[in-house]
Amino acid sequence: MSEILNESGGSACAEEVCQDDARTVPVKGSSGKTPVTILTGYLGAGKTTLLNRILTEQHGKRYAVVVNEFGEEGIDNELVLDAEEEIFEMNNGCICCTVRGDLIRILSGLMDRAEEFDGILVETTGLADPGPVVQTFFVDDDLRDRVKLDTVVTLIDAKHFLSKVDSQHEAEEQVAFADVLIINKLDLVDEAGLEAVKSKVRQINPHARLFTTSKSGVDLAEILDQGSFDLQKLLELEPGFLEEDPEDHEHDDSITSVSLTCNEPIDARRFSEWMRTLIRERGTDIFRSKGILKIAGDERRYVFQGVHMVMDSEWGANWENHAPTSRLVFIGRNLDEAELSEAFSGCAVAREAA
C-alpha cells in the first residue's frame, strides 16, 4: 500500500536508475497505446508540407493533429487542435523539469475520443525547444498510461540551417533531440552546401537516422510508428544503435555526442549514484541519453533512456550470445568525453578491487 502522508515530499523527477524489477518493468506490451509523433524544425523547414503528406497519403491511418501556430499553409485534416504553448516548471526540485501543460490537457482530452484516430501528430512552433515537449511524455501519469511517444522528427532547411545553427540555440537543440533528421529543400543548395549541412548535423547528432529530400519527400514508413522511445526496441537495434562518433569534436559550447563503452560488468550501485549526480548537476546540458548495461550479477540487459533529468529504464532479455559490452550515449552541450569516460569506467566492478 502506498503511504499517504500529510505533508510528505513530492515525487522524484528522475526515476532511480537500476531499481529492482517491481518498479522498472512497466506493464507495457504496447497495450493499445496511441503513438505520438513530434514534428519539429525551424520556420520554413517544411513541417506543414510533411504534415499534410502524412495526412493525405493513402496509408489507411487516421491522425489527430495538434499545432501550436496556424501557418499560411492550411492543414488538411478533420481533427486539428490549436494549442497555445504553455510551459511550466514541475514544482518538485528538478530545476529543468519543464513540461507542456497544454499538451497534457489536450492529449488527455483526445484520449476521451480515442476511437476517432490511430495516431497523434504534434507540430511544434519553429522556435520551440523540444525539451519540454518530450519531457511531458516522461513525467505525466495520464499520458504514460494512454499514449506513447513514438519519434521526434526534425526537419532542416538545407539552405538556411548553417546561418542559424550557431546563433539560435533552438535550431541546434531540435537536431539534438531528433530520432529522425530530414534535410529538406535540397534543390536550393549545391553538393558542397549539402555536405556542410550534413557534417554539422552529424556533429550534433550522429545517431538519428538521416534523410535528404527536396519537398519533404521522405518515405513515411521511415518516420511513423518507429518506436524510437521503446526501450525493448532499443535492445533489438543494439549494438547498431551506437555508431562511432565523428572524430572532429569541437571544444566549444556547441552540442556534441559522446559514446562510451565498457567491457567489464557494471556495479549497479555505483552507476546509479554516478548517473543521479550527473543528471542532477548536468541535466540541463544533456538533451538525450541512452544506454544498455551489463550489470554485475544479472544475466539480463539493462536499458535506459533519458531526456534532461527524466529517465525511463527497464530490464530486457538476457545477453546470451551477445558480447556483454555496456554502452552509453549522451547528446549535449559542453560534454567532456574524457571525464565521462573515466567516470563510466569507474563504475566497472573490476575497479572496485583495484
Place this chain on the structure above:
Amino acid sequence: MTLSAVPETEMPMPLPGAVDQGTTRVAYGITHKRLDVAANVTAIKGLPCDLAGCGVAVGLGNGGLAVFGGDGLTGPDLTAHGAAVTGLAGLENTLYSIAQDNKLYAHDLNSGANSLLFSSSGQWLSSLTTAPKTGYIAFVSGKTAFVLPTSASEAGARDFQFTEHPSSLSGLAFSPDGRRLAVSHYDGITLWPLDGSGKGEMLRWKGYHIGVSWSPDGRFVVSATQERELHVWDLVSGKDYRLGGYPAKIHELEWTGPDNGPAKLVCSGADVITAWPFGDVGPDRLPPVEIGYVYSGRVTSVASHPNRRLVAGGYTTGTVLIGGLQKGEAAYARIADNQEISALDWVKGGRVLAAGTRSATLDLITVGELKVQ
C-alpha cells in the same frame, strides 16, 4: 419524459466479499445491471429523483448523451454534441452538458428538448459546475471562465467572463453560497467575486494546478496539482499547506454531504479511497481515512453518498468499492475486469450507484441495507 424497456444483461451478483487488509468485514446487499452504451463513458450525473424515473444521464466519448432509469430502463436520447462530452451538471429540471465541440446545451428533463446556450470557436469547454444557491452555471474554455445565469437565478442576474489568468484554466468551483468562483491554473488559483467588482485574488503556489474544490462551509479551497498533491488554502487563518503522498494525479475531489458528520474531502489518486478530515479546522498534520484496498490499480473516480456515511471509489482495473467513512471498511461492488472506471455517481437518492467505464459499459449497482458480518 417516458422510459422504455430495452434488452439488457443481468449480471450475476458479484461476491459481496469483504476486503482484507485488516479492514472490517462488511457485506452489502448488492445487485448489478450492466448496460452497453455506444462509446466510452466520460461523465455521469444522477438526475433529480422526481424526474426521468429517478434516472441517470451518461455522457459519452462520441458526443452521445443517454438517459437511463435507476432500474436500467432506457430514457430518451438527449444527444446534441458532435464530440466527446466533457461535463454534465444539473439544476432543478434541467441537465446541462458541455463537450469538445465547444457547445453548452440545456436539456429540459420534462420535455426532452435540447437548447443551445453557448457556442465558441475557441478552446474546448470543460469543468462544468453549478451553484444551486444562485442558479449560476460555469465552465472554462482556454484562459476564460464563463459564468451564466439560468432560469433558477434571481431576476436580473448577469453573466461574467473572467480572463485575467496566467495560463489556460484547468478547473473551477463555486463557493457554497454561489457568490464567488475559484479557478485553477499555473502557479495557483484565483478567486473571483460575482458582484461585478471584477477584482480577482490570486492565491499562489508554484506548479500546475489541475483542479479545484471549495469546502461546504466556505472556509477551505483545495486544489489538486500536477505534482500529485493537494494544496489547501484556509481562507480564515490565511494558512496554506500541502497534502501529499499520492502515487498519481488526483482528478476527483468530492465533499461528504451535510448528513454525514464533519466534512471530509474524498479523493481519487491512490490505491485506496482517501478521505481527509476537514471538520472545522482542516486536516493540517492529520492523516486521511484510507478506505478499502485492492491489490492492483488505483482510484480514478469517487462519489460520496448523499445521505449515508458511505463513499464509492472506482479503479483503473474496473473494481468498484463501497466503503465506510469512519473506519475505512469496504466491500466490492464491482469486480475487476480491466475496464477502467471513468465516472461514478449516486442515483435515486443514493439507492443506486452508476459506474461508467472507458470500455463503453454502464453498471447500475443497487446497494441495499448495510450488514456487518
